[in-house]
Amino acid sequence: MHTMSISIDVPNLDFAIEFYTQGLGFKRVKKFGTDMFILDAGKIKIYLLQKEADSTSTKFDTAPRNYERHWTPIHFDFDVVDIEKALEQVVAAGGIHEGGKSGDWGSIAHCSDPFGHGFCLIQEKK
Numbered sequence: 803m804h805t806m807s808i809s810i811d812v813p814n815l816d817f818a819i820e821f822y823t824q825g826l827g828f829k830r831v832k833k834f835g836t837d838m839f840i841l842d843a844g845k846i847k848i849y850l851l852q853k854e855a856d857s858t859s860t861k862f863d864t865a866p867r868n869y870e871r872h873w874t875p876i877h878f879d880f881d882v883v884d885i886e887k888a889l890e891q892v893v894a895a896g897g898i899h900e901g902g903k904s905g906d907w908g909s910i911a912h913c914s915d916p917f918g919h920g921f922c923l924i925q926e927k928k
Contacts, residue, residue: 807847808878812917813869815839815852817896821916822848825895826880826888871898871918878921885909885925892923 812818819839822828828841828848837852856866882888889911893899900920902911908926915921 805847806845807849808843809849809851810917810919811851811853811867813853813855814917815850817916818850818852821895821897822850825892825897825915827891869917871914871920873920877919879924880921882923882925885911885923888923888925889913 810818810822815837819830819841822841823830826843828843831840831842831847833839839850841848841850853867855869858864858866880888889899892913896916898914898916900912900914902909902922904910906927908924910925911923913921913923
């Protein structure tokens with residue numbers, strides 16, 4: 803069986819560590835050098851990687867990194883027990899609440915981290 807980890811490029815590693823630990827409650831695991839930090843997000847490891855804006859990921863990549871708000875078809879969804887409390891923590895840590903909705907299935911809050919990466923907080927009804 804495979805395990806899963808997620809890498810998140812950020813322009814400021816220290817600020818990213820604070821956002822993801824304070825805003826989303828991930829646990830600090832280990833720092834590697836000056837440009838990588840591992841967080842524990844339950845069953846998934848999060849690798850925060852400091853990468854400069856406008857750098858590219860490979861020699862074949864022509865699209866530079868951009869830390870302005872951007873959309874991607876792959877994003878993170880975080881299941882939460884109390885969406886209002888989770889949203890307060892995200893915003894207090896520097897995240898942005900961009901809307902959401904509720905239905906008979908539960909509630910979703912659309913957010914972005916301070917580096918432009920979108921994610922959702924989801925509280926399912928039991």
